[in-house]
Amino acid sequence: MTSTDAARGGIAPRPVVARLPRYAAGKPPVAIEGFTSYKLSSNENPLPPIPAVLRAIAEQQDINRYPDPVSTKLRGALSDFLGVPSDDIVTGAGSLGALNQILAAFAGQNDDGKADEVIYAWRSFEAYPISVGLAGAQSIQVPVLPDGRHDLGGMAAAVGARTKVVLLCTPNNPTGPILTTKEVEDFIQSVPSDVVVVIDEAYQEFVRAEDAVDGIRLYRKYPNVIVLRTFSKAHGLAGLRVGYSVSGPDLTQHLRAAATPFAVSQIAERAAITSLENFQQVVERVQSLVDERDRVMAGLKELGWSVPDAQGNFVWLELREDSMDFAARAGERALSVRAFANEGVRVSIGEEEANTRFLQLCAEYTKTPRSS
Structure with a gap:
């Protein structure tokens, strides 16, 4: 073992670092033939700056x-x-x-x-x-x-x-x-x-x-x-x-x-x-996303899904043990969402087509979120 190898093996971070959870950034969607891919996993604004x-x-x-x-x-x-x-x-x-x-x-x-x-x-x-x-x-x-x-x-x-x-x-x-x-x-x-x-x-x-x-x-x-x-x-x-x-x-x-x-x-x-x-142009763009958020929320409620009030640019599905399964099924439709294992799935409000595809997935998915 060289001195360099020994140094690498002997250097340790502060103990707290080993105890920290790892930040999991929203992943980009996987390309699926026949689909336009959409990233709904990071609460990003899908619209560019003005x-x-x-x-x-x-x-x-x-x-x-x-x-x-x-x-x-x-x-x-x-x-x-x-x-x-x-x-x-x-x-x-x-x-x-x-x-x-x-x-x-x-x-x-x-x-x-x-x-x-x-x-x-x-x-x-x-x-x-x-x-x-x-x-x-x-x-x-x-x-x-x-x-x-x-x-x-x-x-x-x-x-x-x-x-x-x-x-x-x-x-x-x-x-x-x-x-x-x-x-x-x-x-x-x-x-x-x-x-x-x-x-x-x-x-x-x-x-x-x-x-x-x-x-x-x-x-x-x-x-x-x-x-x-x-x-x-x-x-x-x-x-x-x-x-x-x-x-x-x-x-x-x-x-x-x-x-x-x-x-x-x-x-x-x-x-x-x-x-x-x-800022007025920013307000107009934000309102278009709020309108989409409201459309998504209305669609989920029509499907009988129990979803907390959404006041950001995302919705929360308390799918618990089904969270990773739902995220995988979204991935098959070229949608990336943010799953928290055994807790729920956060879905950002994206482009109109992305939101519609998300609602279609929810309509087909049989394991609905838990009622609050």
Whole structure:
């Protein structure tokens, strides 16, 4: 054995790495003769960015230079768009990058060797346990209710002396329902004011429920609230990785210290600004996807399928032990979906033909989701 081989065999990661779940990105569809393939596995916007954004990307020339590390122009545009001070905005590489900055600042391993706790619903966003674990904190997972909604009472009861952060995902990915203004306010008022409450609104533009929580309104009211948003979904900029958090100055001062320098490229910044400048076109595209989502939901209900309320750009089928079988059958029809073994299947809203083919599969599939 060479010294190089010995070194390779002897180098081990931190123990926490071996305990982390592996993130399973949505797979592309397999090509099937006679079918157009569609990817419905990653909650991507099936539509490209609006034309003005594509032009802005093509015209960007200064990629030999580092970007502005604090995205000053984008924060200014978001300040005008949201009606918040630009200093309350911290950008990141997608909302996940912004979340990692929050965890780096507020939750981890302490000088006494004990880990902080981060509470979140489960199942929820697949990256939560990975990000929490890498931050050095301990995940406290509270099972969602039978209808796919957060059990806020159970989450409040789980708050303890070492709780530093609570993550609220609305609409919840992958189950779909939103959190309401009243229940989130009641929750915030029930936990200590030194616990950071993160309202993750990655799919906020797709929400049509009138009583849905508005994170921006609550951040103005509660100093311990941080709002997460992204340009990946509604704006169709998933590949450029640009998101942001909004919180008061008592929190942003720490988030800036934990922020990854140069996380948002100048291409991503210019694209995001241009998309905000033409937001009405974004709204029209989002509405076309909401219309498709409503068509899919209506079709599932006509088939007698029990499906949680869908307020994002995806639907959740609680197929449990039949999840992998359903995903395989979708693959035979050139559709890729996201299966969570023994739990359910998340299906993103895609092109009209893809959604119709998905409904046809559901009409033929005899093992329907469990009733909530």
